[in-house]
Amino acid sequence: QEHPTSGWDRASMRRCWEFLDMTSRSFAAVIKELDGDLARTICMYYLILRGLDTIEDDMTIPDEKKQPILRQFHNLTVTPGWNFTENGPDEKDRNLLLEYDTVVEEVNRLPPQYKTVILDICQKMENGMADYAHKAATNGTVYLETIADYDLYCHYVAGLVGEGLTRIWSASGKEASFLCDQLELANSMGLLLQKTNIIRDFREDVEERRFFWPREIWAKYGFNEMKDMYEKGDIERATWIQSGMVLDALRHACDSLDYLRLLKNQSVFVFCAVPVSMAMATLSLCFMNPEMFQRNIKIRKAEAAQLIMRSTNTREVALIFREYARKIHHKAKPHDPNFLKISVMCCKIEQWC
Ligand code: PS7
Ligand code: MN
Ligand code: MN
Ligand code: MN
Ligand code: MN
Ligand code: MN
Numbered sequence: 586q587e588h589p590t591s592g593w594d595r596a597s598m599r600r601c602w603e604f605l606d607m608t609s610r611s612f613a614a615v616i617k618e619l620d621g622d623l624a625r626t627i628c629m630y631y632l633i634l635r636g637l638d639t640i641e642d643d644m645t646i647p648d649e650k651k652q653p654i655l656r657q658f659h660n661l662t663v664t665p666g667w668n669f670t671e672n673g674p675d676e677k678d679r680n681l682l683l684e685y686d687t688v689v690e691e692v693n694r695l696p697p698q699y700k701t702v703i704l705d706i707c708q709k710m711e712n713g714m715a716d717y718a719h720k721a722a723t724n725g726t727v728y729l730e731t732i733a734d735y736d737l738y739c740h741y742v743a744g745l746v747g748e749g750l751t752r753i754w755s756a757s758g759k760e761a762s763f764l765c766d767q768l769e770l771a772n773s774m775g776l777l778l779q780k781t782n783i784i785r786d787f788r789e790d791v792e793e794r795r796f797f798w799p800r801e802i803w804a805k806y807g808f809n810e811m812k813d814m815y816e817k818g819d820i821e822r823a824t825w826i827q828s829g830m831v832l833d834a835l836r837h838a839c840d841s842l843d844y845l846r847l848l849k850n851q852s853v854f855v856f857c858a859v860p861v862s863m864a865m866a867t868l869s870l871c872f873m874n875p876e877m878f879q880r881n882i883k884i885r886k887a888e889a890a891q892l893i894m895r896s897t898n899t900r901e902v903a904l905i906f907r908e909y910a911r912k913i914h915h916k917a918k919p920h921d922p923n924f925l926k927i928s929v930m931c932c933k934i935e936q937w938c
Contacts, residue, residue: 591625597690601628604688608635608678611863614893615856623757623852625691626699627750632688633662633707634746636669636681641714641742644793645673648722655715659708661685662692698756706749713741728800728811732833735799736776743779744772750857759850767847773840774861780834781864784827784871788815789881802829815878823878828923831872831913835930838865838906842937846899858896865909866892873916903938910934 592598605613605628616627637658640651654661654669661667667689669682681688692700717738721727729735751771754760783790783797790797791811798811806822808814814823841861848854866884871877884892895901914931917924 591622591628592691592694595691597687598625598694600684600687601632601691604632604681604684608632608681611860615859618852619856620759620850620852621757622696622699623753623759626695626703626753627856629688629692629695630699630703630706630749630753632681633692633703634710635678636662636685636688637707637711637714638742639672639676639678639682640669641718642795643672643676644795645675646671648719651718651722652715655711655718658711659704662689662707663704665689665693699753702749702752702756706745710741710745713738713745717741726794726796728796728798730799731801732799735797735801735833738797739776739779739783740772743775745775747771747773747775754848754850754853760848760853764847767844770840770844770847773837774844774857777834777837777841778860778864780830780837781867784830784834785867785877785882787877788879791815798826798830802826802833820875820878824873824875825921825923827874827877828872828917828921828927831868832923832927832930834864834868835910835913835927835934838910838934839937842899842903842906845902851897854898855896858902859893862892862896862902862905863889865906869909869912869916872913873918900938906937907935 592601602617605616609616609631612631616631617624619627637655640646640654640658643651646654650671661669662685666686668685672679672682692703695703717727729738748768748771751768752765755762755765787798796811803811803814803826806826808817808822808826814826845854845858845861848857863884866888870882870884874882876882892905895905910931914928914935917927917931921927
């Protein structure tokens with residue numbers, strides 16, 4: 586890519602673009618296409634949060650050690666020369682933190698109006714993460730109890746990302762200044778993505794003792810632990826829980842379309858639309874799919890390519906949402922306790938346009 590303003594003349598920024606390719610399978614392409622300064626800014630925003638998340642995810646770091654690092658991350662991220670070498674050897678994005686000083690160097694070159702937003706979001710997210718990590722460490726295992734708890738966790742790790750992006754779009758002048766007042770819609774974009782990730786990653790997360798599915802959705806089906814959903818294989822009851830989780834994620838679909846409708850810059854639109862289109866495809870793939878409890882399922886390459894090509898305007902994305910809502914609707918089973926709610930929800934999404 587040839588972005589004259591994206592720092593290709595500096596070794597440190599070139600290294601950051603490499604980190605982006607190494608750490609993100611889905612976001613790298615849409616970030617590189619962003620207009621002007623936004624490409625480099627969002628690349629750095631992504632790398633900071635990826636670094637933070639890598640520390641959060643590492644279960645080999647003891648709580649006493651993790652707490653101060655998480656809670657100081659917004660300062661460490663602007664401290665020249667700072668690296669983090671203590672991630673467990675299995676953390677997949679460990680390299681980013683080993684050379685984090687390169688990220689710091691480029692963060693400190695960001696236009697101040699963007700840097701302020703990014704560090705503000707970083708500080709809010711790190712405290713949210715640290716609170717949850719501390720609870721999990723002190724109580725052995727904690728489950729999220731209610732859907733409200735689940736929404737709050739997802740707000741910290743993804744809704745806030747959406748808020749920060751939205752404030753950056755407005756500050757850039759490439760989107761309307763009133764967009765940054767729509768933080769509720771921005772939060773919904775993040776929640777749709779995060780909840781889809783949490784549904785799809787069920788098996789991997791449970792095996793790493795990371796429990797995100799709220800008890801309010803699954804405990805009433807008689808399971809005591811999340812791993813019973815695949816070990817004690819009562820696949821039908823597990824499927825009703827899965828449909829409850831998909832139903833909950835679909836609550837954020839119409840808000841996401843409302844958000845996309847407010848965008849006017851094409852590169853920003855594609856950046857926002859592609860991930861949510863993929864999320865809807867992933868939800869429809871997971872729905873009523875028992876394979877999801879066994880392994881990491883993914884939409885096909887060709888289907889993903891189609892979605893990228895089609896995610897160009899709100900009308901088209903609304904049609905994509907409608908297609909996947911229909912697929913889900915058709916797969917729904919009348920004896921599923923969530924059946925009525927799923928039908929109503931799918932109708933709402935199908936009728937959005
Ligand atoms: C700054 C682009 C578009 C208004 C690293 C993008 C992990 C689902 O851990 O890597 O592998 O299972 O597959 C992204 C709102 C956040 C929410 C969140 C920063 C959308 C750290 C992304 C991404 C707001 C916490 C990636 C939420 O999943 O997860 C930038 C608008 C990072 C967005 C995490 C998850 C993202 C995620 P894993 P993935
Ligand atoms: Mn991932
Ligand atoms: Mn995490
Ligand atoms: Mn993660
Ligand atoms: Mn995940
Ligand atoms: Mn993961």
